[in-house]
Amino acid sequence: MDKSSHVVTPMILSKLQPNVGELLCDARECHSIVGALLYVCHTRPDITFSMNQVAQYMHARRQGHLVVVKRILRYLVSTLDYGLVLSPYGVNVKVVAFVYADWGGNPDDRKLIYGHCVFVGDNLVSWASKKQKTVSSSTMEVEYRSVDDATAKVTWVDVVLSDMGIVRQGCRLFGVITVVLWL
Template sequence: MKHVKDLLKRADMADARAMPTPMMSGLRLDASRAVFDRPTLYRSVVGGLQYATITRPDIAYAVNKVSQFLHSPLEQHWKAVKRILRYLAGTTNMGLEFHKSEDFRILAFCDSDWAADPVYRKSTTGYCVFLGSNIISWSSRKQVSVSRSNTEAEFRAVADAMTDTMWLQKLISEMHLP
């Protein structure tokens, strides 16, 4: 909560109106418009948002997208960052909650957006892994290589989620949990 308030203050958005989502659906960020005149502020706020994803996986995808423009942020990128901040301002009571559970089943969900990067045509993979009802791992990142189809992009997302899931299964078995 304090971290979010510090980010809002740093961005001169202490009284910002809350938004229902961290990013508009279908938003395409590119590198072809007006340059943002305060790149140091952009990098500072985005760095704070990256830190916030530790306890707020709901902003991981949006933060991943704005992080791709740290080298030369534009006005449209700053607007996207401000929307994330406005979303956080309205959801300060949200975060990770862990509940005691005897359920040690691992459940993973994944998805990808095929060729969504407008410049390099790379896909983004996202997944989350649950131990019982508690989320214990998540990721949102650009795929290393270009997928030639939606199926291939989805397969890469499944492979990433399964790699993490298999590692967690091994960890749980080494801890002698059922």
């Protein structure tokens, strides 16, 4: 992969499918690469969505899945200088969270995917994307679940800032349901 061409996106916008293409004869190498890339997601959140898509098919790895894994590697090689930038904060710091919920958006199993990201000032300090284990019966249940998850993270960030003696201007949570929290 050293001499492969560089790409500017980790994945082409296409839906991976569980039963399309040939099964890999020896999927150990592919499993090893996917496992290593899952650790890379901790410091490179830009590949998280692509890795989520690839990791869903670990049980029956196909040729098309390996192509996506190789594309992620080509993307990482071309973006070695990318990273998260933490900028200094002012006197009053805002804690803002954005929430997303997708009810039944996964066409394979109709389970919901929800997530959030938390900013302290202009700095992204926490993010998550989760796939629910069961199918929800309503969109409202999904929205409450995603807001609950994000609220817990915002509360944790607020406690950490308080322990550090940092004055906060307020905490806000934006998303499917708009909630304003003044802690």
